[in-house]
Amino acid sequence: MKSSQEAPQMIQEAAADPALKQELEDRLTTLKQEVEEFIALQEIPKLAEDVHQDLVTQNEALLAEINKVLENGSLALDQLENSELFTTINEATSLINRIEALGQKIFLIFSIFDKLLKLLWISEDGV
Template sequence: MRKLMLILLMLSTLMLSACSILEKANNSLEYVNQATEHINRLSTFAEQAPQMIKDAATNPEAKQKLENQLNDFKKEIEQFNLINAPSIAKDIHQQLVDKNKVLLQEINKVVENGHLALDKLQNSQIITTINDITSLINRINNLGL
């Protein structure tokens, strides 16, 4: 009877450990997906931005769309920075947060009181900062998952 109880106790412990490991792996995978999605959206914007800026210079609707997109990015970046990254991704997440803060500062320089200043956007470092952020994608994908 004692042996049976001991075996059951050991099996229970192993099952709990396995569940914990699976939960950590799932959290890490979820973080990788969130970070990749965030970076991909920024990358797409960086690719489209030159044409969007050009269109915004002559089309008020295009300017409004660009302004809205930058305001949406501000909210998205702030939300992403609040993510509680798993321990395996703490360092890379902190780098992303730091670069996101720089990007937020750049966006705030070109969007004053909610309104886009095109001349400031054309001379900003937003695209360069986004490219710095997208350079982290390989490290995120190589977190060992």
């Protein structure tokens, strides 16, 4: 999906090009299915429940926007033009990026912790 800044141009292009409109409709349909699958997830690790709930909330907002622009399974460009779909996608993407960055920081912390433990283990053994 494009950013919210690129949306008006993309909508105009889709209005003029049936193949592009179909591609956009297919992408939205696929995104809708993925969002529904994510929302339906039941087995969430205890540690990730709060983050998962934040993502579910974002995904529910995204699903509502997708449903607004897909009328009876077909893309309604006039609805898309007036929707918050691209803004919602950008917000969800931003949240995912923050979570990924946090995961990288946690991995780095565990790597450092692992190295410290190994150093302590070596120094206790007198090696």
